[in-house]
Amino acid sequence: MHIKWNALAQTAGVSFGITVAVVSVFALGILALSRREAVTARHAGTDAPAAGGSGRLALAGAYACFGVCAAAVVYGLTLIAGK
Template sequence: MHIKWNALAQTAGVSFGITVAVVAVFALGILALSRREASQSARGSESGAAAGGRLALAGAYTCFAACAAAVVYGLTLIAGK
């Protein structure tokens, strides 16, 4: 039995990198949601807070959609076609 150590290391490295990236993007989505809540609570004091809240919500949805797409893509790779 011959183990291709280079291929194993590449697979482990890419898996680690993608995992860190997905977690970071998810954390950015959570941060955007918290910014939206802060924007809503400050809405009475600022006039532009509503636009900032909508922008933060759109950013959060984008981050969560990117995470979901990465998970679905990984599942299709595992399951095969």
């Protein structure tokens, strides 16, 4: 039995990199949601038009981050399941 150590190291490196990237994007999505909550709480009861705009932008960013994470998970599952 012969182990291709170079291929094993490349696979481990790419897996680690993708894992760090997906976790970082998910953390950015959580951060965007918390910023939205902070903006909403700060401007509760006021009719500040800027509060709605930045809150919507943060929510859109959170949805984009979670969409990227979901796409990475679905892609990984298709790689595992095959065609």
